[in-house]
Amino acid sequence: MKTLKLLYFARLREEFQRAEESVVLPDTVATVNDLVAWLASRGGVWQEEFSGQKLFRVAIDQVLADGSAVLPAQGEIALFPPVTGG
Numbered sequence: 001m002k003t004l005k006l007l008y009f010a011r012l013r014e015e016f017q018r019a020e021e022s023v024v025l026p027d028t029v030a031t032v033n034d035l036v037a038w039l040a041s042r043g044g045v046w047q048e049e050f051s052g053q054k055l056f057r058v059a060i061d062q063v064l065a066d067g068s069a070v071l072p073a074q075g076e077i078a079l080f081p082p083v084t085g086g
Contacts, residue, residue: 001024001025001026001027002024002025002029002071002072002073002074003022003023003024003025003073003074004022004023004025004071004072004074004075004076004077005020005021005022005075005076005077006020006021006022006023006077006078006079007019007020007076007077007078007079008020008078008079008080009078009079009080009081010080010081011049011081012049012056012079012080012081015045015048015049016045016046016049025038025071026038029071030070030071031067031068031069031070031071032058032060032065032066032067032068032069032071032077033067033068034071035058035071035077036050036058036067037050054081055081055082056079056080056081056082057079057080057081057082058077058078058079059077059078059080060072060075060076060077061075061076062076062078
């Protein structure tokens with residue numbers, strides 16, 4: 001089992017009404033894509049945000065990661081909308 005701290009920023013923090021949470025994931029959740037599917041399975045706003053229709057980024061221990069990235073046994077996962085700037 002993996003114990004991870006999830007951090008939510010901007011739109012995601014507002015929609016989920018939380019900035020962070022600690023989760024214990026089942027062994028079947030091994031990658032970022034697995035995590036996103038697991039979160040979407042919560043239904044409601046979680047399904048809306050992680051259904052693939054809205055853009056977001058993921059960082060593992062402050063390093064950007066793609067969907068195939070393997071989750072660590074412990075660590076910090078940040079989920080946030082893409083950021084633009086000038």
